[in-house]
Amino acid sequence: MKTIYNTKIKPGENKVIKIPIGSLPTGTPIKIPVYVFNGKEDGPTVLIQGGLHGDEINGVEICKRMLVNEYFTNLRKGCVIMVPLLNVYGFIHFSRELPDGKDVNRSYPGSKSGSLASRIAYHSTHDILPNIDFGIDFHTGGAMRNNYPQIRYTENNKKSIELATIFNAPFQFASGLIKKSFRATANKVNIPIVVFEGGESMRFDEFAIHEGINGVLRVLASQQMVNKDVLKNIPANKTITLTDRKWIRARKSGVFTPYVENGKPIEKGQVIGFITDAYGNRNLAIKAPFDGYITCLNNHPLVSQGDALFHIGKKK
Numbered sequence: 089m090k091t092i093y094n095t096k097i098k099p100g101e102n103k104v105i106k107i108p109i110g111s112l113p114t115g116t117p118i119k120i121p122v123y124v125f126n127g128k129e130d131g132p133t134v135l136i137q138g139g140l141h142g143d144e145i146n147g148v149e150i151c152k153r154m155l156v157n158e159y160f161t162n163l164r165k166g167c168v169i170m171v172p173l174l175n176v177y178g179f180i181h182f183s184r185e186l187p188d189g190k191d192v193n194r195s196y197p198g199s200k201s202g203s204l205a206s207r208i209a210y211h212s213t214h215d216i217l218p219n220i221d222f223g224i225d226f227h228t229g230g231a232m233r234n235n236y237p238q239i240r241y242t243e244n245n246k247k248s249i250e251l252a253t254i255f256n257a258p259f260q261f262a263s264g265l266i267k268k269s270f271r272a273t274a275n276k277v278n279i280p281i282v283v284f285e286g287g288e289s290m291r292f293d294e295f296a297i298h299e300g301i302n303g304v305l306r307v308l309a310s311q312q313m314v315n316k317d318v319l320k321n322i323p324a325n326k327t328i329t330l331t332d333r334k335w336i337r338a339r340k341s342g343v344f345t346p347y348v349e350n351g352k353p354i355e356k357g358q359v360i361g362f363i364t365d366a367y368g369n370r371n372l373a374i375k376a377p378f379d380g381y382i383t384c385l386n387n388h389p390l391v392s393q394g395d396a397l398f399h400i401g402k403k404k
């Protein structure tokens with residue numbers, strides 16, 4: 089039996105629970121929908137979460153497609169708790185944050201009577217987190233930066249590394265715990281969370297959406313929660329593990345043109361892009377500092393000095 093926000097969900101039962109957060113200035117109530125799919129037999133409880141950042145819509149779409157395809161309606165065992173859209177306010181404002189500028193992922197563990205971001209974090213911490221064994225949190229790049237599908241795990245955390253490896257994204261790497269984030273809060277109570285990043289905010293990316301869905305199915309099949317036949321038409325990735333990740337930033341302001349595609353290998357000294365002025369003068373070549381891979385590409389052609397252009401990593 090699961091109990092989430094005073095609602096009981098028996099084995100073999102599926103329910104949608106709506107956690108009230110507040111209302112819009114118009115009086116429209118805002119609730120966070122939580123989909124619970126409880127299998128008949130005991131097993132692990134997995135959180136699948138999208139839209140912690142409201143404009144990172146690939147994760148919301150990944151959840152939506154899994155709901156439409158009814159992947160979890162007859163779980164063999166265990167339980168799936170899906171929060172397709174945690175930050176409802178950000179979603180309707182096309183924004184990463186809340187209308188007051190606060191970031192839910194910097195507001196954990198949250199407070200019942202705090203700002204909207206803090207209230208969302210509070211319910212996530214108190215109503216969702218105690219019910220799960222591990223989780224997958226879906227994100228995208230922000231500000232027109234496109235993340236090539238990648239799964240991030242917590243360094244030296246065996247369970248989190250295992251989870252990322254089963255997820256089998258094109259890239260994987262360790263990423264530090266950010267203070268007051270969902271993953272850091274879960275880590276304190278020994279619940280491993282992996283973060284999938286794919287595509288960019290306010291833009292659907294079919295490749296990233298498919299990689300996200302495939303990763304979830306691999307994880308659930310590995311726990312015998314769904315039949316492993318779901319994987320028969322999903323090719324395995326040769327996951328590349330990255331180290332020494334680095335942002336390459338614009339040395340000058342101007343018009344940026346990348347010369348490499350996202351996800352591709354690069355060699356030390358290779359010209360991977362140019363910055364010119366708006367009229368084609370002062371061509372500034374950007375060179376790869378080491379052999380590695382492009383894991384994030386800035387799609388905004390106009391850049392100021394210091395702007396992030398590429399995120400690159402070395403192969404382990």
Ligand SMILES: [Zn+2]
Nearest residue numbers: 141144227228
């Ligand atoms: Zn995010």
